[in-house]
Amino acid sequence: MARGKQRKKVFSTNRYAYVWHKRIGLVASFLVVVLSLSGVALMHSDQLLLDQHNMKNRWVLDWYGLDPESDPLTYRVGTGWISWLEGSLYFNGNLLAENVAEPRGTTIHNNLIIVANASDLYLFTKNGELVEHIRGLELPGEILAMDTGPNGHLLALTSEGSFQSDFEILNWYPTELTVEPAPPRPTPADIEEAILDNYRGHGLPWSRVLLDVHTGRILGNWGPYLMDAAALCLLILAGSGIYNWIRNRRK
């Protein structure tokens, strides 16, 4: 009788361990899959170029709050639009260049897109290829405004006075002509949409997202605790698995 009770107790304990092993396994499995896949991807982030590719998913980008702090500044250039948003320059919504200071003049000259800021002059083809980046030391002064003059030459109002370039923008000569700073114009909706897509996509590499998924931080402050719980579940699974194995072996 006592032996039967003992057997029943052992059976009950074994069953209890099995049931909880299964339950914890089910609960932890999803998080373990997430941990494993993100961990493997992060281990090979160099080969997978995760630092070089950016997240494009709008839901994820919104989740990260990747909105620019200001609206794009947009200028009419020929039949197109030059826009500038937080250091990036766009032509018709397509990225032209980065790390560019706020424009002080834009124009089309000799079939090239010309963008001037205080200390740089950028020349692009209409396909967006950089033709030349002329730096301040090769300019007549700090540029205050720039446009095409009535004679078809480039005119720049600078801290040293007004200057006119030759046709190829190689040399600058003082001139009596002057140019006024052109105010920005409202950004067309489709161009603004393209710029925002590019801006958001630029700011969030895949490696960042995967790291946040791996650590649980993508879910906020409580996320890491969830991943801690998953790790704890794994420990319990290991313990209960060993317990079940020993019990089964004794039988």
Add this chain to the structure above:
Amino acid sequence: MCVVGALVFAPCVAVAEQIFLTPRDFLSEAFEGEVPKAQTLWVRGKVKADISDILGRKSVGLRIRYWGRGDRTAWILEDIGKYHPITAGFVVQSDKVRRVSVLVYRESIGWEIKYPFFTDQFVGTSLSNGWRLSNPPDNISGATLSTDAMTRMAIVALYLHRHTRKLDG
């Protein structure tokens, strides 16, 4: 033929610049006070591919401005050291570097490359096979990336010098 070129490769970054020599002064020294008018060289096809190969990146400007007289060539080039572009001037004559000057330095460390003990190492060097210098400069401790950038620019200067000479027939 004498050519001096300005080649712009790197994006603008708002950093503190150390200007050691203005392009105007460099050109004046290169041409002993009589700076010829600037000309342009359009970089396309194989030349562009070769320059991209030398510099190890694709963002190469399509147009190079240059000035030239006689068989001496000098170029004002830019390449990124660690984070920021370095502007340097190279004078080339008879397919050999004759003079190197750091014009603008924007990195926080590694500015020792401006000194003649470093820049003079380039004097007399020429282009050898595989985009290498015949006499590569010794590295400066703490300025490895700046040294590499200067070496790449020297190679580009020699390459463009040779290219312009071919164009001139």
